[in-house]
Amino acid sequence: MSQEVAVRLHDLKKTFDGKDYILNGVNLEIPKGKITSVIGFSGTGKSVMLKHILGLLKPTSGKIEVLGHDLWEMTMQELIKMRTRLGVLFQYAALFDDMTVMENATFPMKEHRPDLKPKEREDLARTKLAAVGLDPKHFQKLPAELSGGMRKRVGLARALALDPEILLYDEPTTGLDPILTEVVDDLIFETHKKFAGSTSVVVSHDLFAAFRLSDYIVMLDKGGVLLAGKPEVFHDSENELVKKFLSKGFREGATAPSAKGESK
Amino acid sequence: MIQVWRDNRERISASIDEFFIDIAKGINQFFVDCGRACIFFYQSVILVFSRPFRFEEIIKHMEFVGNKSVVIIVMTSTFTGLALAYQIYLGFKLVNAVNLVGPTVGMGITRELGPVLTGLIVAARAGGAMAARLGTMRVSEQIDALEVMGVDPKQYLVSPRIIAAVITMPLLCAIFDFVAMMGAHFLCIDVLGLDQAIFWDKIQLWIKPGDIFQGLLKAGVFGVTFAAVCTNRGFNATGGAKGVGEATNQGVVNSMVLIIILNFLMTSFIRFFYAIMGWA
Numbered sequence: 327m328s329q330e331v332a333v334r335l336h337d338l339k340k341t342f343d344g345k346d347y348i349l350n351g352v353n354l355e356i357p358k359g360k361i362t363s364v365i366g367f368s369g370t371g372k373s374v375m376l377k378h379i380l381g382l383l384k385p386t387s388g389k390i391e392v393l394g395h396d397l398w399e400m401t402m403q404e405l406i407k408m409r410t411r412l413g414v415l416f417q418y419a420a421l422f423d424d425m426t427v428m429e430n431a432t433f434p435m436k437e438h439r440p441d442l443k444p445k446e447r448e449d450l451a452r453t454k455l456a457a458v459g460l461d462p463k464h465f466q467k468l469p470a471e472l473s474g475g476m477r478k479r480v481g482l483a484r485a486l487a488l489d490p491e492i493l494l495y496d497e498p499t500t501g502l503d504p505i506l507t508e509v510v511d512d513l514i515f516e517t518h519k520k521f522a523g524s525t526s527v528v529v530s531h532d533l534f535a536a537f538r539l540s541d542y543i544v545m546l547d548k549g550g551v552l553l554a555g556k557p558e559v560f561h562d563s564e565n566e567l568v569k570k571f572l573s574k575g576f577r578e579g580a581t582a583p584s585a586k587g588e589s590k
Numbered sequence: 591m592i593q594v595w596r597d598n599r600e601r602i603s604a605s606i607d608e609f610f611i612d613i614a615k616g617i618n619q620f621f622v623d624c625g626r627a628c629i630f631f632y633q634s635v636i637l638v639f640s641r642p643f644r645f646e647e648i649i650k651h652m653e654f655v656g657n658k659s660v661v662i663i664v665m666t667s668t669f670t671g672l673a674l675a676y677q678i679y680l681g682f683k684l685v686n687a688v689n690l691v692g693p694t695v696g697m698g699i700t701r702e703l704g705p706v707l708t709g710l711i712v713a714a715r716a717g718g719a720m721a722a723r724l725g726t727m728r729v730s731e732q733i734d735a736l737e738v739m740g741v742d743p744k745q746y747l748v749s750p751r752i753i754a755a756v757i758t759m760p761l762l763c764a765i766f767d768f769v770a771m772m773g774a775h776f777l778c779i780d781v782l783g784l785d786q787a788i789f790w791d792k793i794q795l796w797i798k799p800g801d802i803f804q805g806l807l808k809a810g811v812f813g814v815t816f817a818a819v820c821t822n823r824g825f826n827a828t829g830g831a832k833g834v835g836e837a838t839n840q841g842v843v844n845s846m847v848l849i850i851i852l853n854f855l856m857t858s859f860i861r862f863f864y865a866i867m868g869w870a
Binding site (some may be wrong): 375380381382385406407409410412416417418420421423433434437438440463 | 642730731734741742
């Protein structure tokens with residue numbers, strides 16, 4: 327890969343019990359400024375890999391470089407600083423349920439931008455919430471009063487609060503109906519367009535979304551990278567597992583790579 | 591009978607083994623939990639002194655642990671004072687020593703019942719809520735979210751709760767002592783007709799400030815205990831709603847057992863210390 331790299335995983339291995347390796351030597355480069363989707367069957371280590379990129383899990387062996395820095399060579403203070411350059415949309419948004427939408431969206435700024443006055447923080451949060459399409463009438467509501475789609479929007483606004491260089495999405499469409507799934511997919515794409523220069527990493531098992539949105543796709547299997555490349559590479563692949571995954575994974579009536587062009 | 595025993599000997603002895611193994615496992619788990627809570631407590635408390643200082647969070651949790659426990663403390667202490675005074679009155683009446691009901695109730699309340707009951711009540715109410723809250727945050731990835739936002743979850747979630755418990759528990763214990771004594775006073779003077787002057791005179795004579803302080807000290811230690819145990823269980827909860835339920839249950843049960851054990855150890859230590867200092 328000749329372009330700049332946002333995340334580099336080198337021979338990443340992870341076992342929780344010392345016997346079964348969830349990740350068994352993952353070598354991967356995620357390009358800067360692009361949308362990369364990480365796909366694969368359930369239990370292939372997609373979310374575990376994401377947690378390693380975020381520094382939430384320590385690898386059993388191997389190296390993780392994020393924006394040119396080895397995560398586990400850093401001091402705690404450096405790691406905290408690095409994390410402010412990352413934004414994450416969790417599977418179920420992980421909003422703080424005792425805080426209102428506005429408090430959730432301003433929380434990262436409250437922690438890391440003490441130079442901002444409360445009013446300035448709120449104004450910035452309003453901009454982010456508007457960017458993800460949330461109606462201002464919901465700003466003072468608690469997460470429990472919001473629908474699944476709205477929660478994802480708030481989660482995304484919160485992830486965008488500190489203008490991260492890398493945005494990571496952990497199964498963003500899990501548990502949503504097909505219409506809402508497309509809405510969230512579009513939201514990811516629109517957000518990537520609006521925040522020019524940012525890198526997006528989407529962990530998903532939704533093939534349709536992966537092919538519609540991504541510039542680069544990584545397929546994991548048995549704790550390693552089975553195939554990585556542009557969507558066309560997958561379409562042309564002769565690998566039996568890739569073929570099987572592609573044949574089973576598309577939503578009914580959807581077409582794969584060709585749909586990407588239409589959407590974009 | 592012997593034949594039945596012979597036929598089922600292996601099954602019966604396996605059941606007996608299992609019974610004792612379960613007990614041993616339970617005891618082992620209890621000590622493992624205590625050890626983990628100690629390490630967790632140490633890691634969390636040193637974070638209190640690191641920036642950013644979380645005064646706002648401490649106040650918020652003090653309000654939850656303290657203010658919201660006042661009503662239940664007042665209710666239980668009133669009836670504890672009434673019941674204890676009545677029982678002691680009945681006993682002392684037999685030996686014609688009803689003048690000593692006041693100081694005896696006072697000693698029992700300030701040294702033992704005040705801190706222990708306050709500890710148990712607040713551990714059940716606030717400790718359970720702490721474990722459930724942190725457990726829910728853990729399983730719904732809110733703690734992970736904090737971490738990836740560059741916020742130390744222990745410093746943000748655990749340290750303020752422990753500090754809030756340490757500060758508010760002695761205050762709640764003081765309220766317990768006061769209200770329980772008011773209950774005892776009401777029963778002894780207004781209902782049983784004891785002499786008010788003698789009642790207070792004997793209390794003044796027998797109850798030393800050290801009795802009250804040792805109770806408050808115990809309450810502070812019990813605050814640390816239940817806050818460390820319950821936050822540790824909640825913070826490390828796994829396995830969805832079931833895991834949160836188990837963490838809450840274990841947190842409260844372990845806290846209560848520890849409070850009772852620590853109370854005895856502290857009583858012994860304090861009496862020993864007072865004896866050395868010549869205060870006893």
